[in-house]
Amino acid sequence: MHNDVLSRCCSGALLLCKWLLTIVFSIPFISEKTSAGTNPADPAKVVRVAFEAADDGFDPVRTANAYSNWVINGIIEPLMTYDYLARPAKLIPNTIESMPEILEEGRVYVFHLKKGIYFAPDAAFKGKPRELTAQDYAYTLKRFLDPKNHSPSANFLSGKIVGMDELVAQANATGRFNYDAKVAGLQTPDPYTLRVTLKQADYNFLSILAYSAFGAVAREVIETYDGQTQSHPVGTGAYMLQKYMPHSKVILVANPNFRGYVWDFKSSGSLEDDQIVRDMKGKKMPQIGRVEINILEEEQSRWLAFQSKQLDFDKLPQTVAPTVLSGDRLKPEFIKQDIHLYRQVEPSLTYTFLNYKDPIIGGNSLEKIALRRAIIMSYSVDQEVSKMRMGQAVKSEMIIPQGVEGFDPTYRSSVGYDPELANKLLDHFGYKRGTDGYRTLPDGKPLVLKFAVASGTDKMIQSEIWKRGLDSIGIQSSFAVSNFADNLKAATLCQLMISPSSWSADFPEGENFVQLLYGPNAHQSNHACYASAAFDALYEKAIALPTGSARQPLYIQMNRQLEADSVWSVGVSPVRNWLIRPWVKGFKKHPILRADWQYLDIAPH
CATH class of the missing domain: 3.10.105.10 (Dipeptide-binding Protein; Domain 3)
Structure with missing residues (x-):
């Protein structure tokens, strides 16, 4: 995935011309009450972070921008995710009951979804709770191969699913992708079962499906916001988009329909992991009810924001590394502030x-x-x-x-x-x-x-x-x-x-x-x-x-x-040298997962 600064770069800002017409996108809450979720997030717990470069919207089909996917990762949910603490990275079930059945020497994958997972409330659902189904994942995968979407991530799926090439060829010939057409390699025998058949074994297929872009979206949402999907992401994840100011600010709030979970990851045996487990084990998650993201492209601006405690954690800007670090450790003046350093060579x-x-x-x-x-x-x-x-x-x-x-x-x-x-x-x-x-x-x-x-x-x-x-x-x-x-x-x-x-x-x-x-x-x-x-x-x-x-x-x-x-x-x-304020609990940067807010807590300060 294209990363800003470095640039893991792809996709395009397809709606920038439209963004210029509107300075601020505000996505209002749907106020109806629903018993679908049990999200324990506390609205008073706010985490404030910065991105080094701007996103280009939050429609997973239309971006491979690392910062877009950071936000997407908190809103929509793929079938699988990663164990938060395990290194090397380890896949675990997310919206599925257990890891999938793998048949026919790696050509067939059968996923069984958990029941009772609901999308965040949105006007597209006309005031009714909307349950996640296997059909939502089938629709999501089809969207990446719809020629009109020109998805920068289409290559992850192109030529792989049985029967999909024919549907794409038909779309190229007619100018219309038939989302209702049956595809032999993409079957939903019941609302909670997804069966994917590949032309040949793909030994990275499960890891591909765990990529945040392949989180489920609802067809009615895409059709309701046709042409504006990059500013109207709706998913089943822990958060939902409340406000979007392109190139400036993104605010996420807790999705009231999110089912929640109990923090129960296992330590790898390191002292750092042991402390995280002591701080977090048994907590109902997520704890954080609001995420405020500011786009601060200049390193000096980000550093000043962190120093003035306007950011709760941030990457140490490279230009100030000699001021803050002595080798691979913090200098005494920063240790005195109880700032924690998390250092890793990024993959x-x-x-x-x-x-x-x-x-x-x-x-x-x-x-x-x-x-x-x-x-x-x-x-x-x-x-x-x-x-x-x-x-x-x-x-x-x-x-x-x-x-x-x-x-x-x-x-x-x-x-x-x-x-x-x-x-x-x-x-x-x-x-x-x-x-x-x-x-x-x-x-x-x-x-x-x-x-x-x-x-x-x-x-x-x-x-x-x-x-x-x-x-x-x-x-x-x-x-x-x-x-x-x-x-x-x-x-x-x-x-x-x-x-x-x-x-x-x-x-x-x-x-x-x-x-x-x-x-x-x-x-x-x-x-x-x-x-x-x-x-x-x-x-x-x-x-x-x-x-x-x-x-x-x-x-x-x-x-x-x-x-x-x-x-x-x-x-x-x-x-990457992550500097973390002492009130942030549970921080350990994952090599693949981006949105870590749902794994953290904020202590009183």
Whole structure:
């Protein structure tokens, strides 16, 4: 999933033009009383947090923006979720009675839903309680494959479910997706049973269905708010959207219909887990009744907000890390404030993509590959770690980050920082320097690299690192600053020449990262618009195998193929330092789950 700052980037702000017409979206409560839920949340318990970049709406079909999915994760519910404390990440039932039956060697999955789960109250339900059914999940999955939705997450399901390809083909031919059509691979024999049949075994299918985007939505909600679904999310989760001010503020409140649960996660044996269990075990959840999210893109603004206790927990801004940390620990003045530090290397990856379809730098001719490789060799990841991230990152060598199955700690990239060799490469392929010191294309036409970057001090530093490196090899560059959501939209349309980006794990297996370079995923998650028959063949062979050691050699070959074609400059895995005020109880950042509010408590302060 596209992460802001780093950029786990995808999807587009499809409704921004409409958002400009309305400054504030307020979603009112439906006031009728219902006995469907037993949500114990306390309206007086408020958690205040910040996002580093703006969302692009909350319709799961239309976004892969990490911040959108953070909110979505608190509102809609997938069939499965993750154990809050278990590491490595462990799937557990969510809206289903138990983990699914798996039949026919991994081709058939049978899910049995819990009874008595209700959607949050909404005008679309005309004042009546609306129970969650298996049909809601079937409808949700179909929406991702409806061609008119152009879902950036469609690749998770495309070509997998028996009978769905035919329905998609019919929709492409007629211009209308028939949601009422029966699909052999997507059956609901009764209101609480969902049976999914795949064309072939997919060893990550359960993890895919646990991705927050595949939480159930109600058809009547989508049809009621047609064209405005990004500002009207309605689900069965712990929270519901109360107020939405795009690019500024999001407020969630407790869903009165949420069934609640008792906090009963098991410690992994660490002292930190033991303390969390002592603080939380046996509590009726959620405790927090209101979540206030402010969009604060500037690091200094977020830091000032945390210092003034306007935020209850936040990521430590990289620029102030030397002020706050001594190595991997808090300095004494912050320990005295009873601030808690939670530190982790995120299962995410930063990279800069070079558009394989761009008329200037794209293509598979030797001179174009040489140009892209020289560009990559001009960039110092070490400078990014030290100057942009203040040491709060780990340099990546491969396209699968640590913490994700498929990562090889011994792997070393064949394309590294080497401006001297980059200059020789460009000289050899006829990229001559002009009187101004900058190179032209071999045919004498101008060569100017156009970067699309997001705003922010750290992005400025990264742009300066790129410019210095490119100047050293005689390539002229320009940097256009735009907001995160607009860059994502342009990237899905293959309209950006070069842009920094990132991806955070949707599930902890390497397929989630290598799919970013699979040819058919162009206009979805493949923003480099990379199309390599060799890479695609390796990808298809890998995903047909069980996860684990069988896939590892193929993941290594895919890395080498990417290096040969040079369409990514691989960056870092960020080290995230979460600062938590002492009144926040139960905090442990999960590598996959985003919305953690329903697992926390706020003590009096």
